Amino acid sequence: MFEQLNRGMPQLPSLRAYRALSSVKRREMREGLLFISPWLIGFLVFTILPILASLFFSFLDLKITDGILSTPKFVGLRNYQQLFNDPQIWRFGSQTPGSMWITFRFGMIALPVAILLPLGLALLMNNRYLKGSTPIRTLFYMPYIIPFVAAIFLWGGMLNPETGWINRALMNMGVPRTMVPNWANDVNWVYPTYVILGIWGIGNAMLITLAGLQGVPTALYDAAKVDGANAFQSFRNVTFPMISPVIFFNLVLAIVGLFQYFLVPLVVNNGTGRPGGATMFYNLYLYRTFFVFQNMSYGSAMAWLLFVIILIFTVLLFRTARYWVYYAGEARS
Amino acid sequence: MKALSRRRHPRETAKTFTVTGFALILLFLFLSPFFYMISTALKTPQQMSVLGAPLWPARAAIAEYNGVEMETYSVPMNTCVGSEDDNSTRGLVILKKGLRESTFADPDDPGRGEFICAVSWRALERPWQFAPYWGNFSTVWSTINFPRLMYNTTMYAVLSTIGVLMSCTVVAYGFSRFDFPGRDFLFLILISTLFLPAFVTVIPTYTFFQKIGWVGTWLPLIVPTFFANAFDVFLLRQYFMTIPREMDEAAMIDGASRFRILWSVILPQSFPALLAITVFHIVYAWNDYFGPLIYLSTARDKWPISVALPLFNGIYGSNPELIQAASLMALVVPLILFILAQRFFVQGLVVTGVDK
Numbered sequence: 178m179f180e181q182l183n184r185g186m187p188q189l190p191s192l193r194a195y196r197a198l199s200s201v202k203r204r205e206m207r208e209g210l211l212f213i214s215p216w217l218i219g220f221l222v223f224t225i226l227p228i229l230a231s232l233f234f235s236f237l238d239l240k241i242t243d244g245i246l247s248t249p250k251f252v253g254l255r256n257y258q259q260l261f262n263d264p265q266i267w268r269f270g271s272q273t274p275g276s277m278w279i280t281f282r283f284g285m286i287a288l289p290v291a292i293l294l295p296l297g298l299a300l301l302m303n304n305r306y307l308k309g310s311t312p313i314r315t316l317f318y319m320p321y322i323i324p325f326v327a328a329i330f331l332w333g334g335m336l337n338p339e340t341g342w343i344n345r346a347l348m349n350m351g352v353p354r355t356m357v358p359n360w361a362n363d364v365n366w367v368y369p370t371y372v373i374l375g376i377w378g379i380g381n382a383m384l385i386t387l388a389g390l391q392g393v394p395t396a397l398y399d400a401a402k403v404d405g406a407n408a409f410q411s412f413r414n415v416t417f418p419m420i421s422p423v424i425f426f427n428l429v430l431a432i433v434g435l436f437q438y439f440l441v442p443l444v445v446n447n448g449t450g451r452p453g454g455a456t457m458f459y460n461l462y463l464y465r466t467f468f469v470f471q472n473m474s475y476g477s478a479m480a481w482l483l484f485v486i487i488l489i490f491t492v493l494l495f496r497t498a499r500y501w502v503y504y505a506g507e508a509r510s
Numbered sequence: 511m512k513a514l515s516r517r518r519h520p521r522e523t524a525k526t527f528t529v530t531g532f533a534l535i536l537l538f539l540f541l542s543p544f545f546y547m548i549s550t551a552l553k554t555p556q557q558m559s560v561l562g563a564p565l566w567p568a569r570a571a572i573a574e575y576n577g578v579e580m581e582t583y584s585v586p587m588n589t590c591v592g593s594e595d596d597n598s599t600r601g602l603v604i605l606k607k608g609l610r611e612s613t614f615a616d617p618d619d620p621g622r623g624e625f626i627c628a629v630s631w632r633a634l635e636r637p638w639q640f641a642p643y644w645g646n647f648s649t650v651w652s653t654i655n656f657p658r659l660m661y662n663t664t665m666y667a668v669l670s671t672i673g674v675l676m677s678c679t680v681v682a683y684g685f686s687r688f689d690f691p692g693r694d695f696l697f698l699i700l701i702s703t704l705f706l707p708a709f710v711t712v713i714p715t716y717t718f719f720q721k722i723g724w725v726g727t728w729l730p731l732i733v734p735t736f737f738a739n740a741f742d743v744f745l746l747r748q749y750f751m752t753i754p755r756e757m758d759e760a761a762m763i764d765g766a767s768r769f770r771i772l773w774s775v776i777l778p779q780s781f782p783a784l785l786a787i788t789v790f791h792i793v794y795a796w797n798d799y800f801g802p803l804i805y806l807s808t809a810r811d812k813w814p815i816s817v818a819l820p821l822f823n824g825i826y827g828s829n830p831e832l833i834q835a836a837s838l839m840a841l842v843v844p845l846i847l848f849i850l851a852q853r854f855f856v857q858g859l860v861v862t863g864v865d866k
Contacts, residue, residue, distance in 0.1 A: 190692020
């Protein structure tokens with residue numbers, strides 16, 4: 178899906194380009210634009226205008242109190258000044274880090290899992306010694322389609338410190354009652370708990386990786402074998418480059434998802450940031466700023482900061498792509 | 511020769527066993543919450559409160575003695591007067607409870623009458639009988655007004671899917687069958703909206719919907735679906751591009767309009783892709799939490815199941831059997847839909863990840 182984004186910038190639509198066309202081509206352009214107009218209008222109304230509006234809001238002082246919008250007041254960069262000095266976002270290292278660091282810290286655990294687990298599972302599904310891979314893969318995918326809230330309650334039950342099956346299994350294995358994890362209620366266990374909750378969402382990435390694996394021509398493996406490559410070398414030099422576009426796709430989606438992560442803490446820990454403020458993710462803080470404290474201007478500034486950070490990260494990722502992502506049919510430069 | 515090469519080496523069979531066995535164990539662990547959900551949803555509240563009760567739905571075993579139903583206990587028979595040589599354990603009904611010795615009767619051998627065994631009744635285990643309990647579902651059904659939630663969820667899913675189907679086919683057709691300067695640029699913009707964080711648009715959009723009185727109605731959730739989205743447009747465009755252009759051209763020579771071509775040439779051949787996005791979107795809408803949460807939080811009568819479930823959890827958090835029954839009821843529709851349409855699901859997904 179992202180290969181196009183890695184190529185150069187295509188021609189912009191413009192009146193000048195339109196004038197340069199023959200009358201037949203002009204008609205085609207008019208008709209083409211007409212067909213894509215539902216998206217063009219929607220993009221303008223539900224994306225461009227709101228983005229500009231939130232940029233505008235971020236320079237105002239705009240709050241809702243008792244359902245009444247305050248009179249907008251232009252405050253220049255004050256919201257941004259507050260934003261970059263907000264200890265709730267940037268506080269570092271102490272007992273409760275700021276929401277930005279929470280997001281990063283969680284990402285350090287969650288991202289490797291989000292990439293490696295689907296890859297490992299896809300390799301297993303693609304193993305020629307696996308019997309019945311089609312039903313097994315369907316069952317691994319299945320949890321992906323069940324409602325997110327229901328999935329949280331299923332895992333919530335499994336991970337219940339007293340009655341959940343996981344702690345009961347741990348105690349049966351000899352872990353003393355006082356040592357079993359308190360999962361979502363323990364500062365040290367809450368991120369692993371979220372990662373476990375996220376495992377049910379890997380079906381998508383697994384299937385896409387598997388499709389990538391199945392697309393690797395067997396001739397390449399044969400050639401590697403002839404050259405005397407062992408299993409690791411053949412993975413490193415054949416499999417990985419051939420599925421790198423798929424890994425890249427999963428990685429981009431995982432990072433974009435990480436920066437927008439907040440529904441799980443919102444439901445599991447009621448959006449309170451408990452235990453000990455460890456789950457006050459950036460987006461949760463943003464959600465509360467607008468939907469609970471109804472501060473539109475500060476919320477908008479926070480949203481714009483997030484937008485810029487995601488933009489920077491995706492641009493950097495796409496930059497690195499040319500070094501490690503290999504698109505077949507394209508000369509590698 | 512062929513038959514010979516087909517015969518499997520014993521080492522190959524061992525590998526098949528190891529790999530498949532490993533995958534099955536992994537799968538079992540992966541799906542264990544489902545087993546937890548089913549077994550918990552079928553338990554009685556009484557079983558939930560007993561420590562040491564089995565993991566599967568069960569009730570204390572009951573036996574009839576002299577026409578009365580009584581609870582049974584597992585008694586080692588060699589403690590009993592008159593059967594000191596019997597080393598088995600039997601389920602007996604208790605007639606008189608005592609800490610040193612208790613009086614029992616054997617429901618399978620009522621002729622033996624009452625006898626005394628030298629055991630404390632407190633130390634005895636009670637045998638459990640497998641007994642699924644279905645009452646949790648009806649409790650959930652009436653406490654959260656389940657039919658209403660189902661109606662709301664279905665309406666949201668169906669209406670928004672209609673919007674997606676109508677808008678995305680038209681837009682995907684425009685991107686796949688028309689050549690004009692700037693088309694690829696616009697497509698690039700469309701794809702990059704996937705990276706856009708929802709919050710950068712949601713504050714003004716919410717404020718706007720509130721101003722025009724749409725907050726608390728279905729409209730903010732349904733109207734935007736009529737303006738296409740990147741994921742479904744991409745999937746349909748990829749599919750449309752595999753349909754040979756010759757067919758369009760033949761229709762064009764016959765004087766068909768562009769819209770006519772979409773309707774009578776492209777769409778009839780795109781059944782699998784259309785079905786894929788239909789199922790995708792129904793499941794998406796069914797599971798959507800954020801949209802209904804922000805736009806419908808004040809309008810309780812319009813809630814879909816996803817928003818009602820956490821509230822239910824807040825009230826009945828100490829009744830896991832009800833929570834699991836409610837979760838099961840919430841996930842059964844997308845699950846059935848997935849089982850029926852899994853082929854299209856998988857194919858559609860793969861298109862978005864692997865195609866260029």
